Amino acid sequence: NPKIKLETCRKLAKILYFKGQANLHVFEDWCGGSTADLRKNPHYPLYPHSRTMVQKLAVTPQWTNYGLRIFGYLHPFADGDFVFALSSDDNSEFWLSTNHSPLNLHLLVWVGKTGKEWTAPGEFEKYANQTSRPVRLSSQRRYYFEVIHKQNDRGTDHVEVAVSAPAFLFHKFTIIESKHISLYVNESSLLMSDVDHIPQTAASHQRTSTKQHSSAADMLMEDPRDTLHKGERRLRVLPDCLYKPSYIIKDFPLMRYQGLQFVHMSYIYPNDYTRLTHMETENSCFYPESPYYMKRFGFSRYMRLDRPNEQRIENGGRGILISIPFPQFVKKGAELNASITWRFTTPRRSSNRVIKRSKEVVTHSKNSNVNMAKKQIMNIHDKEVQGINKNSWSDRRREGSQREESENDNRADNEDLTPAPVFDTQVNWNQTFQVNQLDLHAKRSDWIDLNCNISGNLLLHPTDALPIVKAFMDQLNEKHKGRFTLVRVVNVVKRVDGSQGSRYLLELELKDLNGQLLRLTQYVYALIRHGRPRSRNFGLHRSRPQLVLCNPVGFRWHPFATVHFIVPVKNQARWVLQLIADMEQLFKESGDSNFNLIITDYSSTDMDVKKALQKSSLPRYQYVKLSGNFERSAGLQAGVDLISDDHSIVFLCDLHIHFPPSIIDTIRKHCVEGYMAFAPIVLRLDCGMTPAEAVGFWEVNGFGLLGIYKSDLDAIGGMNTRDFRDRWGGEDWELIDRIMQGGLEVERIYLRNFYHYYHSKRGMWNRRMSASLR
Template sequence: YEQFLGEVNVHVFEDWCGETVDQLRKDQLFPLFPHSRTTINRLAVYPKWENYGLRIFGYLHPGENGEYIFAISSDGNSEFWLSENESPEGLKLLAFIGKTGTEWTAPGEYEKFASQTTQPVHLERREQYYFEIIYKQSKGMDHMEVAWRLNSEDSSFEVITAAYLSLYIDDSSSMEMDTDTISQTLATQFLSPDPFLKPEVDMVNEDPRDVIYKIPLLNDSELQDVVPSCAYRPIYIFDNATIVRYEGINHVRYSTIYPNDHTRLSDEDMQGQLCFYKNDERGGFDSYLKIEGEPEGKTKVIEGEEPKKNPKWNQVFNVNPVDFNSKQNDFCVNTCKKAGNIIMQKKDAMIIVDAFMRHLQSKPNNDLVLKRVLNVEKKYNDTEGTRYLIELEMENREGKSVLMSKYLYSGAMKNGDPLVLCNAKGFAWNPEVTVHVILAVKNQGRWVKYFIKELENVYKVTGDKNFNIIIVDFNSHDINIEKELKIAKLPSYQFKKLDGRFAKAQGIQVGVDLVRDDNSILFMVDLHIHFPPVLIQNVRKHCVQGKMVFAPVVMRLDCGATLEAPKGFWETDGYGLVGIYKSDMDRIGGMNTAEFTDKWGGEDWELLDRIILNKLEVERLNIRNFAHFYHSKRGMWNKT
């Protein structure tokens, strides 16, 4: 006990934007994965830093019995929590500075806000009282102090010093990834948003596609003869025999989808929004306003005043409805990183759905009834025709929902040609195929633990047993990854340890070589990613052996942005996250480990070049809730 006296615990969370304490609680690493653990010997800090958060905790030991008044001061928002005894379970918020991030105080300024000071609290000299301080700093002068005084007229506030402090726990020797010693209390809990408030961003609203895995899948054999078969013809492949290095990114085409999945970042600032509209073929907005006549009415002139120079408030004009979402193209999606998926018009989607349903209803003994259209994806080529992925929720004769998820083709049509649907031979997705999620890492322990927890959640929510985690570790010293995998609740995993400096291409290829089943899918990923539960099934749907690979687009979140308030941009230039069958990966030669030996950056584009040269189609879509968290690059991929 005595060796704990004179200090309190400090956990530091780096490189996280935002000015409120609630913003710190939204950090994916808070409170379990601090970037550093240290101690202080008085409740005052002045590190001259920015974009960080602190959790300070330990015990108070009053010098005498009596009523105490506490006060907190900080530049940035902060909170002081105190328990009625030594137990963290009795914590109560007693004082705080601000909730919006605009509030601040000068050093030692304890009476600027009423919320800064507490009501009198009775403390006993021989007791110890657990406390916590949560502090969030953005930019500017950073400081935080907690002071106390006796509840008497002649007392004044003094910063609480070492004589009255002790540690909650000695965690100075703990491994960075040891979370067993980190308590979670009321002070650390994420404050959920009010369920009655409308979300700030449309994309966080529920979409049936997010939980489509909950609907039992209709066996493809039940749909075998609904439409006639036809030969597979790729919708878009690269025709040349050679390609300029890194030119493959210019030969990837996006599908259009229905209904709107709200992946367009429409809450962004005006400058960010203009790129979306500038890509419209007309350019600007004036051409959408149709002036229909001279201004109506007269301007009233008040005696003694000059008449107003603009009577045009009554200008007569008209506008027609414009569907900007469906007017976008691949160029817009790639260059305007706020645009999101290209949205198909309802009439275009329903033409295909209605045609399929007519085929289905013409079959004898059919008992399926259309309940709702969940998802339609379309890829078009004016010479080869159109491919669709159609996903319909159907109801069988027992009244139970089933999911129809199937690729269909229609040939190239001239004006007036009837729509003819067919089932392309050999082009179908396998709902049972194993997906191997491959990750190469070094000294990123806190994020590796987060990665494992994310995939644990996918397994817990979906019950999907047909995926396997492969982690290749370049001798990390901050975490025992194999131990973490053993205790995790995952369907299966593989682990390989390598020596030497981190080499991403080599690490991925080692993971690829661990897969023995040529008929399984490799999904190569990065750290710092949120995996929506539907993602693994999405990878299966968009990978077709010998024919198509999947390169889902991840949303790169801004510093301080969260899944609940996702601000950022779509990483349309990145191809580091890609799904491909093992047989196809072997056929194109795997990762380029000869050239990318001890560097990374560009290995994904080089791999894409060879995918395209080998006549594989590349499916590309922005995936809702598939997000890359902002993170510090400090100490990343230690080269030693």
């Protein structure tokens, strides 16, 4: 049949055209040394940084923190049983199918699973799983294969697959060369957004056991705040009052970037566990002590050691142990810590320097008891000191030189010069202590702490939050005749104003008479009201100020306001696709269609952004194409200009963000038109970490992620596109200046489950690649 012959010839021509190379996908900027680390990369396996080809199965990019996926077809040169071997730094896997189909893939050999295993180049017998059992292959067929490789930031990076021919009884491994491999697909004409051709196999999606972190982040625990956006309402309960906080600085002249000094943190109740306790082994800045102090004394100053019934002085002939309990022997302000119990041990055979140092330490205390102890030490060891003087280090050096000059010294004499005995420290196992409850949160200020990026939200004490809730519930039931019962306090956010009165955001879960649950989210104002001075005994007596709970007129959030996420992009296909997928998931989980994704595209060449938006399931989106170099301020302003509703919220966003499911309603709650903008603090993930681990640090310096009503943004002049054209960094601080001068306040809190993915700046925006020097 001529048609069958023609089709066969086409297939053979395609195989010959593809032969000599294999597909290579590169995943950069991802830490870790195990293949499991690579598989948790959010871009793996469909969205690599680059897609290219390799001509043999031996690759060494001479780079760090990357992962490779090599796939294609293997063409055996003969029939028989082949043994495969794998070598790499760090971990790697070699998968082979029983035929040409990726569906029949099986793991054949591997180097390590934990990220700590590695081999030298060409070392194929270090681990038992590096070499395979004999595999029977036919030269008339092709076999689909995959190589997965992960490299960390150390060592000589390499991965190579070798094979032993059937004729060799004792395995002599040779690298698989170009004549024995072919492409799975030619990707040279495809965009980075084209992913339908990429095989998704057992190798790419296999889930191996990942290493568990020693202490998981408490922030990852379930919290009712995370689902508060479902079914909310407001109730008019309190009397109206004027909202005019004392910290508003409208029209106040500011120097550039000075507005940051007027942004204060809000307090949160109950504990939302945004403090990164799991990171404190690397950074303990939450505690007020300096690292030097912590290294020397630890937390001893928080403890008061219990005094023994009597001071023990033991002298067994080898030494003396004196336990001196403080603080009664140390004056206030002394350098030594008041809670430390010092123990001084004077060994029997020690040097003059040891004795001298002991005396210096003891003389820190000027108490007569300590001086008495010092005299005891000197009296008891007076003779021993004389002996030590005779055996000084200079004498020993002199004796050593004499031994070198004479090789016939008596060995028995040398045996007399035995080293001094070593004494172990005696441990007081039954030492007890006293401690007071430690509340370091109560000592924190609402000033932004730029020196500590793990501290998390300021915590509001229950004695502050619960009376406000009770007063509100009393007013609510008085008006609605006992219709509602408080089920739980979900969230309370307090903005402190010691002059006029503090503002509270109450988020409560209530139950009505029918047993139906409802969520109530409402701003209340604890107004400080001063009574008139009254006469008492022919003088004026100022009455004690009272807190009046009221409804701040005009200060209300709108539960159905549209939120516009504006993201400027250029040639970041994998991140754009990740953003679209995340927003689709956000819409699926929240069911909220009152949001809009606006992408301003600086003529990306690696994907068709508009087409990707059209193919998505997003309820609303807008796209604008820009030309020239990437400019963040101009890109954001171009997105703002697309919005026609001045009474909607603009959220100035970044491309590499992972949003919590409640982000839309969270932005709505903390943006109040004419009064307040919202600058949540994002958690920057460390290299190789995902939102499921929350390993990173809070970005306390950045204000680039900002929510504000469009009418307010227009009123302060929009984005500064004049001073921040070809650069970015600082445009967010400058915007804060104008927000504060415009009479608005900025709500600043650490936001749960709000992450910034790790990425380097290689190949981003306006950066260009330089030629390799290697």
